[in-house]
Amino acid sequence: MLAPHYRFWPKGLPHEVSVPQVPLTHYLDVAAQRYPDKPAIVYCGAVLTYAQLQARVDALAGFLRQRLGVQRGDRVLLLSQNCPQFVTAYYAVLRVGAAVVPVNAMSTAPELQYYIEDSGARVALVAQELLPQVLPCMAPALAGGLEAVVVHAYSDGVPSQSQDEDVPEVVRAPRQPLGDTRLTALEDAIALNLQPPPELPQAHELCVLPYTSGTTGHPKGCMHTHATVLASAIASQLWRALHAESVFLAVAPLFHMLGMQNAMNLPMTLGATVVMLPRWNAAAAARLIERHRVSVWTAPPAMLIDFFAQPEAQQRDITSLAMLSGGGAAMPESVASMLLERFGIAYNEGYGLTETASFLHASPITRCKRQCLGVPAPGVDSRIVDPVTLQELPQGEVGELVTHGPQVMQGYWRNEEANQAAFFERDGKRFFRTGDLASIDEEGYFFMRDRLKRMINASGYKVWPAEVESTMYQHPAIHEACIVAVDDAKRGETVKALVVLRPEQRGKVTEQDIIDWCREHMAVYKAPRLVQFMDSLPKSGTGKILWRELQEAQRAAAPQA
Structure with missing residues (x-):
């Protein structure tokens, strides 16, 4: 018997979707043949056509293979904010049959060191303002560290005469001399115009290795092939009726799976145009939507709340917007109602994870439910089970x-223990345990209820308390620390640290001192924005900090606060 949600299934869409048995690079090649002069990327006043993008990708792929020796199956680090060079670097790595290790641009040197050591990457593609974090991770300073780095300056992709006031200073900054034989400028590498290898990657080969943290505090690499990435992208484009003439706004970071899939890989599979912002600027976004008739935008609710709260959104013609989608947090009822009443847009909430290459669930376009995880996408079998027995629940x-x-994903990179905990077999299928507690209503829609694992969702970024706590214990003044989530109207949740100082440090260290130290030692989105000193933390009989009790106490105190 069919599940109840099929009553609301998009008309004409099959329940299963055939996953193309080609690599992601196939779609760039096809788009360059079909639409050579069509804008692939619009960025700070500059236009990069599909023919130009393909030529740059091939030339960089030739350099990676012939000069840096990147082989099939290698892992290559990619560290950058949004820019056309990010897309060029990403697809060039895939073109040589290697896998991209996308890293958050806010990562610190110790965090980068872990990604490099765990993935085994020996080559990196890096934006020049992030080079200081990367240099300590290069050999010989780091045993087994990076051997070569290709460096790009954002300004190389922007017209020198551009008067666009929305271009940030970091983007305008001219290319700096490198002065190190281990470093090569991206434009110099492309100018050599070396031929890419004749062989093409295969659909089943490793494509991207994004890292997600966990309760152990150690980030884990998620092994995605070209096929798993395409399965998500193709299902999303069919579900949302997207096409080659769609114009996408790329604001979500491309190093994050939300942006990578919805603002880069998905439009590339269509041969569509991407209008790209280097960083979030609500007023600039409104101007770009009007100027380029943007029709598709995937963003977390916090970003959309910020966008519609500023005057430009009311003054500009943004009627071209036809599809607003996203996830990571529930869209507030008031904002969803405003979108529908004022702009005729039903925000299409979805649900996905790094482990599922983003798109996994979504609400049917014609029958969205708010604050909902939607229904399983084509080809997806999701169930609700008892977390202990794994038996299916009513x-x-x-x-x-x-x-x-x-x-x-295929599994966690070189982590069999994590794979054993994350997967199980049922009815001849391999199921992944999301760690999210949910329920299904009578119409087959899924609703988030709680989390099985400790995790904070801050503006769409996952923050794992154990990882933050592990770093905080390196502070010489901290005796104990517990990370909890605090509701935040803009970010959804924000990070708060409950700290017990060492006796000799009390009165000498302030809450702001702890916040400042954390921002220096971990990515900014992970660092606590709030710190509360406590005399002691409650513990279990075995000495473990009762984090859930502390979390519940924070939730209970929120209304009074």
Whole structure:
């Protein structure tokens, strides 16, 4: 018997989608043949056509293979904010048959060191303002560190005569001399015009290795092939009726799976145009939507709340927007109602994870439910099970959401213990345990209820408390620390640290001192924005800090605060 949500299934869309058995680079090649002069990327007043993008990708791929010796199966680090060079670097790595290791641009040198050591990357493509964080991770300073780095300046992709007031200073900054034989300027590498290798990557080969943290405090690499990435992208474009003439706004970071899939890989599979912002600027976004008739925008609710709260959104013609989608947090009822009443747009909430290459669930376009995880996408089998017994639970009961589908990763990189905990077999299928507690209503829609694992969702970024705590214990004044989530109207949740200082440090260290130290030692989005000193933290009989009790106390105190 069909699941109840199929009553609301998009008309004409099959329940299963055939996943193309080609690499992601195939779509760039096809787009360059079909639409050679069509804008692939619009960035700070500059236009990069599909023919130009393909030529740059091929030349950089030739350099990576012939000069840096990057081989099939290698892992290559990519560290940059949004820019056309990010797209060029990403697809060039894929073209040589290697896998991209996308890293958050806010990462510190110790965090980068872990990604490099764990992935085994020996080559990196890096934006020049982030080079200081990378240099300590190069050999011989770091044993087994990076051997070569290709450096790009954002300004190389922007017209020198550009008078656009929205171009940030970091983008205008001219290319700096490198002065190190281990470093090569991206434009110099492309100018050599070396031929890419004749062989093409295969659909089943490793494509991207994004890292997600966990309860152990150690980030884990998610092994995605070209096929798993394409399964998500193709299902999303069909679900949302997107096409080659769609114009996408790229604001979400491309190093994050939300941006990578919805603002880069998905439009590339269509041969569509991407209008790219280097960093979030609500007023600039409104101007770009009007100027380029942007029709598709995927963004977390916090970004959309910020956008529609500023005057430019009311003054500009943004009627071209036809599809607003996103996830990571529930869209507030008031904002969703405003979008529908004022602009005729039903925000299409979805649900996905790094482990599922973003798109996993979504609400049917014609029948969206708010604050909802939607229904399983084509080819996806999601269920609610008892977290202990893994037995399926009846409709309406709360349990762990587990899923099977073609976009689910192959597993965690070199971490069999994590794979054993994350996957199980049922009915001849391999299911992934999401760690999210959810329930299903009578119409087959999934709703988030709680989290099985400790995790904070700050503006769409996952923050794992154990990882933050592990770093904070390196502070000489901290005796104990517990990270909890605090509700935040703009970010959804924000990070708060409950800290017990060493006796000799009390009165000498302030809350702001702790915040400043954390921002220096971890990516900014992970660092606590709030710190509260405590005399002691509650513990179990075995001495473990009772984080759940502290979390619940914070939630209970929120209304009074």
